């Protein structure tokens with residue numbers, strides 16, 4: 001399984017990666033973010049929002065709601081499952097309709113989704129290295145996402 | 156009796172108006188944008204075309220799902236709002252029953268399968284005898300393999316789950332027939348027919364407590 005390993009030396013690097021990710025997404029594209037508190041998940045989402053020409057300043061974390069929608073050229077559905085208790089609550093806000101809807105879905109704390117994890121998605125795992133460095137690993141889960149790490153690498 | 160029937164459980168909004176013994180207007184609209192903004196104009200448009208006004212409606216019929224959570228919520232909230240204001244009754248029908256009534260073949264077992272994502276389907280099994288459709292067992296949410304195990308006798312398969320699990324269904328040997336795609340979705344004209352039967356039996360819903368038929372995977376505990 002080809003995966004892409006990136007050393008991010010600052011939050012700027014992480015934002016830049018987000019902007020590159022925005023170039024490979026399309027409606028019904030799902031990105032699941034894994035990684036501890038403060039590893040840069042929301043920072044990466046800000047980069048994606050910038051790349052999609054949405055207002056990145058509106059992107060925030062941790063949220064008191066399970067999902068934010070940022071409208072733009074293509075809507076960005078930003079889930080943060082940190083506070084998720086039970087799966088009923090995400091299903092009831094229309095989880096599946098957003099995942100397979102008109103925009104890009106990004107899920108922070110995807111490890112909390114349990115069995116609600118999509119069958120296919122772009123898996124991004126962030127980890128602390130030093131205070132300002134992060135290791136970011138990008139992997140495609142499922143047929144649709146298999147070639148994505150390679151495409152990002154070529155950007 | 157004038158009936159307005161609507162189902163918003165899938166990406167296709169379906170609506171029909173029944174008046175003086177026949178269907179006088181139909182609408183089938185693939186949802187574009189936000190349902191909560193488009194539903195009222197669609198209802199308005201159909202009424203205008205039929206030269207009826209909301210106050211002429213005697214009863215609403217609504218598809219209860221299972222299906223899209225937001226679609227169901229918006230559809231039911233809209234109908235409840237109208238029904239309460241006009242003081243008229245609502246008849247609720249499962250969207251699986253509405254789809255089952257699309258199947259023309261008689262004296263068969265029918266299995267409705269809808270894609271519920273992550274390997275699961277919303278399903279129900281029916282027996283049709285001399286034109287009368289009877290559900291056997293509950294509406295359920297289960298992995299496709301489990302559904303196929305539950306089916307004891309060859310059945311007609313219908314619903315959008317067929318497109319994803321066609322191979323599994325055929326290989327299981329449980330399929331007598333696969334229904335054609337145009338019959339995979341609820342049709343409001345069939346909802347009218349089901350509602351008329353319920354109305355004759357006075358099976359009206361309690362407008363205050365009527366809820367969509369939400370089915371949740373029972374084994375999906377969140378990992379902490």
Ligand SMILES: Nc1ncnc2c1ncn2[C@@H]1O[C@H](COP(=O)(O)OP(=O)(O)OP(=O)(O)O)[C@@H](O)[C@H]1O
Nearest residue numbers: 008009010011014037038039040041042043061132
């Ligand atoms: N290389 C880096 N990439 C991303 N963020 C970095 C980096 N170096 C330092 N930081 C800092 O780490 C913090 C990351 O915060 P962020 O909200 O993006 O994390 P998070 O993973 O979303 O956390 P949470 O789990 O609380 O939602 C920010 O304060 C950011 O400035």
Ligand SMILES: [Mg+2]
Nearest residue numbers: 041042061108
């Ligand atoms: Mg965050």
